[in-house]
Structure formats: C-alpha cells, structure tokens
Amino acid sequence: SAVISQKPSRDICQRGTSLTIQCQVDSQVTMMFWYRQQPGQSLTLIATANQGSEATYESGFVIDKFPISRPNLTFSTLTVSNMSPEDSSIYLCSVEAGYEQFFGPGTRLTVL
C-alpha cells in the first residue's frame, strides 16, 4: 500500500493568483497522477507525472495552466495558475502500487 499526504488541505484564493499543491508519498513510486473533482462531478485525470520526464497531460489540460514537477520518486507538485472561479475543485494526487491506485486526501480549492 501507499500513504499519501497533500498540502494544503484547503485554500481560498483570489482570481488571477496561483496555488501550488504538494503531494508526498511514504514509498518510492514510478507513476503519480493528478486528478480534479469539480463540484458534483466525478474525478478527471489532469496528468501523469513520471520521475525524470515531462508530465503527460490529458485532453483539455495544458502545462501552462497546470505545471507539474516531479523531482524525485516520493514527491510531486501541481500548480494551478492564473486561477478563475471555474478552477474551484478538489485536486487529488494518486500513485500506483501493485496494480492498485491509492489516493491522497485531496486539496479543496475555492477561487473567489
């Protein structure tokens, strides 16, 4: 299994600003994933982050808006840039271990 922590757990931000979300795993993992869960909706994959390579973004998500870092095998960050109220969501980090995905507690972001 894997235990994942995220910081911050929640934040309220002004439009036009940026927020960086941190994800820490208690073991080394190759693949980390970032998901978004908009209010009342399901989880949507934003990007896959492998250590040592550029993140792979899903359709509808771009690096300029959601830059991702993956400096080592236990840590990743997701930045939500130039925020607007439409970015208000829960952002979740997950990792794959043994053909199973484990999820972090999420970061609840509200943009005013």
Next chain:
Amino acid sequence: AQSVSQHNHHVILSEAASLELGCNYSYGGTVNLFWYVQYPGQHLQLLLKYFSGDPLVKGIKGFEAEFIKSKFSFNLRKPSVQWSDTAEYFCAVTTIYNQGGKLIFGQGTELSVKP
C-alpha cells in the same frame, strides 16, 4: 473514447435493505475494473477490483461485484446495507489504451442509508 456510466446519481435506502449500483463501461477489449468508495470527509479508497478469473469478486465490508463481459457491466452489490455505508461510490476502469494506471471514473453514486 472509453467511458464509464453509473446509472444512479443518488440512492436512498433503509438499513438492512439490499443494494445494487449499476456500472457500465464502453470498451470492447480487456479491462481492469474497480469500485472506489469515499466516506464523508475521508480519502477515496478501494472497495474491490477485478483483473481476471472469477467474475464475482468480493471486497471489503461485505461488498461484492459481478463482471458480466457480454453486458459490459460491473455492478456493485451488498445484501444488507448499514448506516455506515453512507458514502459516494465510484466505478472506474483501465484499458489497454490507458495503461499505466490511468483510471477512467464514472460519475459517482451517492448512497444515503437511513438508520
């Protein structure tokens, strides 16, 4: 594109009632199937999974799911629900086209169990 559909957005049951949540996916090839649960204020956690073999899989807390390939379905069941089963339930799938663990989620079903 692959997709997952959950038929019920909100289900309300009384304790001891039986539960069945529908899940259908659109993909004709090999799939890995999952049910996740998110209790209020808690992490998303895995209930059960199907990779291959016996199509009837058992998970935690008395839940089970049956994979019916001909119907592209993976419905979740529990014979007798408890108040503590109140949560949101997500069906998810990975396919050969989104290998590497990328999960495609259904819309989620909110289950409310009345004591």
